[in-house]
Amino acid sequence: xxxxxxxxxxxxxxxxxxxxxxxxxxxxxxxxxxxxxxxxxxxxxxxxxxxxxxxxxxxxxxxxxxxxxxxxxxxxxxxxxxxxxxxxxxxxxxxxxxxxxxxxxxxxxxxxxxxxxxxxxxxxxxxxxxxxxxxxxxxxxxxxxxxxxxxxxxxxxxxxxxxxxxxxxxxxxxxxxxxxxxxxxxxxxxxxxxxxxxxxxxxxxxxxxxxxxxxxxxxxxxxxxxxxxxxxxxxxxxxxxxxxxxxxxxxxxxxxxxxxxxxxxxxxxxxxxxxxxxxxxxxxxxxxxxxxxxxxxxxxxxxxxxxxxxxxxxxxxxxxxxxxxxxxxxxxxxxxxxxxxxxxxxxx
Amino acid sequence: xxxxxxxxxxxxxxxxxxxxxxxxxxxxxxxxxxxxxxxxxxxxxxxxxxxxxxxxxxxxxxxxxxxxxxxxxxxxxxxxxxxxxxxxxxxxxxxxxxxxxxxxxxxxxxxxxxxxxxxxxxxxxxxxxxxxxxxxxxxxxxxxxxxxxxxxxxxxxxxxxxxxxxxxxxxxxxxxxxxxxxxxxxxxxxxxxxxxxxxxxxxxxxxxxxxxxxxxxxxxxxxxxxxxxxxxxxxxxxxxxxxxxxxxxxxxxxxxxxxxxxxxxxxxxxxxxxxxxxxxxxxxxxxxxxxxxxxxxxxxxxxxxxxxxxxxxxxxxxxxxxxxxxxxxxxxxxxxxxxxxxxxxxxx
DNA sequence: CTGTTAGCGCATTCAG
DNA sequence: CTGAATGCGCTAACAG
Numbered sequence: 222x223x224x225x226x227x228x229x230x231x232x233x234x235x236x237x238x239x240x241x242x243x244x245x246x247x248x249x250x251x252x253x254x255x256x257x258x259x260x261x262x263x264x265x266x267x268x269x270x271x272x273x274x275x276x277x278x279x280x281x282x283x284x285x286x287x288x289x290x291x292x293x294x295x296x297x298x299x300x301x302x303x304x305x306x307x308x309x310x311x312x313x314x315x316x317x318x319x320x321x322x323x324x325x326x327x328x329x330x331x332x333x334x335x336x337x338x339x340x341x342x343x344x345x346x347x348x349x350x351x352x353x354x355x356x357x358x359x360x361x362x363x364x365x366x367x368x369x370x371x372x373x374x375x376x377x378x379x380x381x382x383x384x385x386x387x388x389x390x391x392x393x394x395x396x397x398x399x400x401x402x403x404x405x406x407x408x409x410x411x412x413x414x415x416x417x418x419x420x421x422x423x424x425x426x427x428x429x430x431x432x433x434x435x436x437x438x439x440x441x442x443x444x445x446x447x448x449x450x451x452x453x454x455x456x457x458x459x460x461x462x463x464x465x466x467x468x469x470x471x472x473x474x475x476x477x478x479x480x481x482x483x484x485x486x487x488x489x490x491x492x493x494x495x496x497x498x499x500x501x502x503x504x505x506x507x508x509x510x511x512x513x514x515x516x517x518x519x520x521x522x523x524x525x526x527x528x529x530x531x532x533x534x535x536x537x538x539x540x541x542x543x544x545x546x547x548x549x550x551x552x553x554x555x556x557x558x559x560x561x562x563x564x565x566x567x568x569x
Numbered sequence: 570x571x572x573x574x575x576x577x578x579x580x581x582x583x584x585x586x587x588x589x590x591x592x593x594x595x596x597x598x599x600x601x602x603x604x605x606x607x608x609x610x611x612x613x614x615x616x617x618x619x620x621x622x623x624x625x626x627x628x629x630x631x632x633x634x635x636x637x638x639x640x641x642x643x644x645x646x647x648x649x650x651x652x653x654x655x656x657x658x659x660x661x662x663x664x665x666x667x668x669x670x671x672x673x674x675x676x677x678x679x680x681x682x683x684x685x686x687x688x689x690x691x692x693x694x695x696x697x698x699x700x701x702x703x704x705x706x707x708x709x710x711x712x713x714x715x716x717x718x719x720x721x722x723x724x725x726x727x728x729x730x731x732x733x734x735x736x737x738x739x740x741x742x743x744x745x746x747x748x749x750x751x752x753x754x755x756x757x758x759x760x761x762x763x764x765x766x767x768x769x770x771x772x773x774x775x776x777x778x779x780x781x782x783x784x785x786x787x788x789x790x791x792x793x794x795x796x797x798x799x800x801x802x803x804x805x806x807x808x809x810x811x812x813x814x815x816x817x818x819x820x821x822x823x824x825x826x827x828x829x830x831x832x833x834x835x836x837x838x839x840x841x842x843x844x845x846x847x848x849x850x851x852x853x854x855x856x857x858x859x860x861x862x863x864x865x866x867x868x869x870x871x872x873x874x875x876x877x878x879x880x881x882x883x884x885x886x887x888x889x890x891x892x893x894x895x896x897x898x899x900x901x902x903x904x905x906x907x908x909x910x911x912x913x914x915x916x917x
Numbered sequence: 918c919t920g921t922t923a924g925c926g927c928a929t930t931c932a933g
Numbered sequence: 934c935t936g937a938a939t940g941c942g943c944t945a946a947c948a949g
Contacts, residue, residue, distance in 0.1 A: 235697075235720065237926055248936050253928060261934060278718045283695040284635050285926035288941050293632055303657040305860065312651060316678075325696070328676045330664075347631040348673070349583075370626045372583065457864035483860075490866040512653065512831075513861060516805035518838040585942060596920050601944060609918060633942035636925050920949075925942105933936080 236277040244273035256281055287349070294324050296539060297345035297353040301333045301423070302454065305483060307509050307528035308356065311378065314532020315354060322540050324351070331356070333422045333453060339364040346371055352539040358382020358389075359424045374542035376535045379425060387551040388542065390534045394425045397524045397558040398432030401478055401506060404560045406440050408568050410476035410504060413437065414446035416463050416488065417480035418453030426453050426480045429508060433478055446471050455480065460487030465495075468503075475503060476566065482507030482514040485521050489565060504566040519564030526558045584625040592621035604629055635697070642672050644887060645693035645701040649681045649771070653831060654802065655857050655876035656704065659726065662880020663702060670888050672699070679704070681770045681801060687712040694719055700887040706730020706737075707772045722890035724883045727773060729903065736890065737901040738882045742773045745872045745906040746780030749826055749854060752908050754788050756916050758824035758852060761785065762794035764811050764836065765828035766801030774801050774828045777856060781826055794819050803828065808835030813843075816851070823851060824914065830855035830862040833869050837913060852914040867912030874906045 238256075242249040247266055255262045255270045262270070273279070287293040298315050300308035308330075316326045327350060329341040339361045345353065346367060352374040358381070360368070368375045368386050375387040382389060405413055415434075421427040430447065437444050448470070450463035460479060464487075467474065479485035485507030489499045499505050499519060507514055510525035534554055586604075590597040595614055603610040603618045610618070621627070635641040646663050648656040656678075664674045675698060677689040687709045693701065694715060700722040706729070708716070716723045716734050723735040730737060753761055763782075769775040778795065785792050796818070798811035808827060812835075815822065827833035833855030837847045847853055847867060855862055858873035882902050 239926080249927080250929095250936060251934090254935085257928090263934065266935085278714075280691070280694045280715075280719075282697060282926055284632050284641055284697055285941095286928065287632050288636050288943085289926075289928040291928095291941065303651050303660060305653065305657075309651040309653075309657065313678075325675070325692070327673070330661075343628070344673070346628045349630055349632055366626075367628075371628075457860050461864060486861070487864050490864050493866040512805050513834070516809060516835050516838050517865075518841040586944095587942080597942090598921080598944075599919060602919085605944090611918060614919085630942055633925095634944065636927085637942075637944040639925065639945095918949105920947105922947085923945090925944090928939105928941090930939085931937090933934105 235282075236279045237282070238279075240277055241270065241273045241279050244277060245269045293349045293351060295327050295348050295350040296324050297327045297329065297342075297348075297350040299329045299331055299338060299341055299345075299353070299355045301331050301356055303330055305511075306454065307511070307526070308379075310528035311356075311532035311535075314529040314534075315536050316532075318533045318536025318540070322536075335359060335361050335364065339367070342367050351543055352376070354378060354535050354539065356380075357424050358385065358391075374539050376538055378531050378535050380428070381553070381555065385551065385553060388535075388538050389551075389553040390531050390538060390556065391554075392526060392556050392558050393432075394428035395432035395435065397526070397560075398429035398478065398508065399436040400432075400558070401508070401522075401524050401560050402433055402436035403440070404562065405476050405478070405504065405506065405566060406436075406442070408562075408566065410566075410568070411442060412446070412471070412474045413442060413476045413478060414448065414467055414471060414474045415478050415480075416448045416450070416460065416467060416484060418451055418455045419449040420453060423453035423480075429480055446474060453480070455484045457483045457487035457490075460484030461491035462487075464488035464491050464505075468497075477503065477505045479505065479507045482509045482511040482521055482523050485523070485565070486511075486513050486517055489517065489519070489521065500564065500566050500568065504568070506566050510561060514563070519567075522563045522566040523561050524558050525561050526556060531556055583630075584627045585630070586627075588625055589618065589621045589627050592625060593617045641697045641699060643675050643696055643698040644672050645675045645677065645690075645696075645698040647677045647679055647686060647689055647693075647701070647703045649679050649704055650802065651678055653804075653859075655859070655874070656727075658876035659704075659880035659883075662877040662882075663884050664880075666881045666884025666888070670884075683707055683709050683712065687715070690715050699891055700724070702726060702883050702887065704728075705772050706733065706739075708734075722887050724886055726879050726883050728776070729901070733899065733901060735899040736883075736886050737899075738879050738886060738904065739902075740874060740904050740906050741780075742776035743780035743783065745874070745908075746777035746826065746856065747784040748780075748906070749856070749870075749872050749908050750781055750784035751788070752910065753824050753826070753852065753854065753914060754784075754790070756910075756914065758914075758916075759790060760794070760819070760822045761790060761824045761826060762796065762815055762819060762822045763826050763828075764796045764798070764808065764815060764832060766799055766803045767797045768801060771801035771828075777826075777828055794822060801828070803832045805831045805835035805838070808832030809839035810835075812836035812839050812853075816845075825851065825853045827853065827855045830857045830859040830869055830871050833871070833913070834859075834861050834865055837865065837867070837869065848912065848914050848916065852916070854914050858909060862911070867915075870911045870914040871909050872906050873909050875904060879904055 331338040451459040506522040514521035799807040854870040862869035
C-alpha cells in the first residue's frame, strides 16, 4: 500500500496530505494540524508524520489551503521599477516585514504607468491578496474603484495623496524639494534651475518640480529655468545630456536641482568631462540619497528618505489592519526627509 | 434574489462565479468559459455575463481555478538581490517574457545566501509553481533535492554549473574575468590586482576571482595581489575603502580588476579624492556594465553581459519546456560577454 | 454553443 | 489530543 503511494508519486503526481496520512497511519486532519504547528499533536504522532513527509517528499499545497481557509497569505505590492531606484529598498522593507508574518509578497512593477498599474491591480486581485501596497496616489479611475471594492487594506506609499484611498506611508515630494531649494538659497545661490523629465508619468518627479517652482516663486528668484529632458525616470546618461542643454540655454545658472541623484550624477560627470568644476563653476544637487551620491567625487547634495523604512512601515500598517480587521480607521504616516548638504554644492 | 446577492457582496463577501451566473441567467460553467475566452460563448450571453460582472464587481478567483485545473500559472524566480545589481534587469526579462504567456512571477531574493535560497525554494514550491528559475549553480543539498523532485522545469542562470540540475542560461564568470585580465595585459599592464569580497557567498564573484588567478598564473604575472574586503556583494563604499588597503599593501600596482562596477566606481572616486589619477597613476576595471560605468568620469572598463537577455532566454526556455512537457532534454544556453575598454584603463 | 456532475487538496467545524 | 463530514470557488470531462 505504502509502496503504491511512493510509486505513484514518483510517476509524476505529487503526494497529497492524504498520502502522508496513510503512510503515517493517522487522519489527514492530524497531518494538517501537525504541519501548521497551530494545534497540538502528540510528539509521537508528530514524529511519524514528519517521517512520512520526508519519505514521500511531501510539500504542503498552499493554494488548496488558501481556498479552504479563505486566507491566501498573499500581499500584493506594486512599484514603478526595481532598477536603480529607491523602490528596491522599499520592496525589501515590505518583504522582510511581511514574510516574517508568514505572508508571500506578490510583486509587480508598473514601469511608471498608471495604465499598467490598473492592469496589474486587476491581475493581482485575482489571486485574492489580503492586502495591497501601491506606490503613489495617482491611479486610473478604474484602479481606484478596484482597490476600494476589494475589501482589503490598501496602502499608498511614497506620496501624500490629496485623496487617500485608505492608509498612507509617505511624504511630500514637493515640500522636500522646496526645502532643498531653500537650502541652496541660504548658501547664496540665486540662479537655480531644475532638471527633470518631460512628462508627469513619474508623479513624484512632477511633485518635486512643483516644489522647486513654489520655492523659486516665494524667494523671488528668476523663474522658468526648468529643463525637461527625456521620458521619466531620467537616467544618468540623460542627466548628462540635459545639463548641456541647460547650460546652453541659461549660461548664468549657478545651481541645478535634479529630479534624482542618478540624473545629478550624470550631470556632474558631464560637467567634469567639459572641464566645468562642480561645485565651483556650478552646484548640482540630486534627490533620493542613492549610494552613488554618497560615494562619488564630489559627493552629491541630496534629499534623503528612508526608502526601506517606508516599506517596513507599510508592512506594519498592513499587518495591523489585517489583525484588527478594521478598515474604517485609515491612518496616514508621514516619514521624514532630510536635506543632506555635500560637496557638490559647497560654495567656494 | 439578485438584490440579495448584491447586498451580500457589499457586506463583505466577494461575489463568486455562481453569483454572476445567477445574475446573468446562465450556468456557472458558461461564465467560466466566457471569462477565460477559451471556449466559444455566443455574443449575446457574453454581453449578459459582462454586464453581470460589472454590476457585481466580480473578479475571477485564480487560486480556486488553479486548484481545479491543476495549473497555477505561477513561475518562481529567485535572485540574490534587487538592489543595484544586474539581477533587477534579469527579473525584468523574466517577467516580461512570462506575463505575456499569462503567467505570474513569484519573486524571491536570497540575499546571496544559499540557506535563504533553500527556505525560499521550499516556500515557493508550496504554491505549486509550474517552473522555477534560480540564480547560480550552487545550492544546498536539500535545495537540489527539492528542485529535482518538484517535477517542474528548473533553470539555473548567471553561471555555468558543473553539474546542472536541468536547464541553464549563463556564462562563465571565470572566463569573462580572465579575458579582462588578458586585455589589460595586452595593454601593457603587468602588476594587476584583484579586489573583491571576503567570502564565496557570492559565487559569481568567487568565480571571477578564480578567472583572475588563472590569468595571472598563465601570464606569469606577480600573483597573490588579491584584496578581500567586506561581505559580498561589496558596495561602492567598500570599493573605496578596499583600494586604500590595496595601494598600501602593493604600492606598485598598475591595474586593478574589481569584482563589480560598483566597487570599481567606489575605488575610482576614492583615488580621485586622494589625487591619484585614474587611469594614469592606476587603471581600474569593473564587471557588469552598470550604468554608472558608462556615465562616470572616467568611464569604466568592464565586462558586459546582457542581464535582461538572460531573463528573457530563461523565460523562453521555461515556456518551451512547459509546452513540450519534456523535462528530459535539458539544454544549456551560453550567453556571450564582451570586454569593453573604456577610459579607466586607457594607458597614457 | 451550453449545462451537469464531480472533485481538485486542504482547513473549518463539530464530535468524540 | 484526534477524527469525520463538509465545502471553499472553480474547471475538466462529458453530455446534450
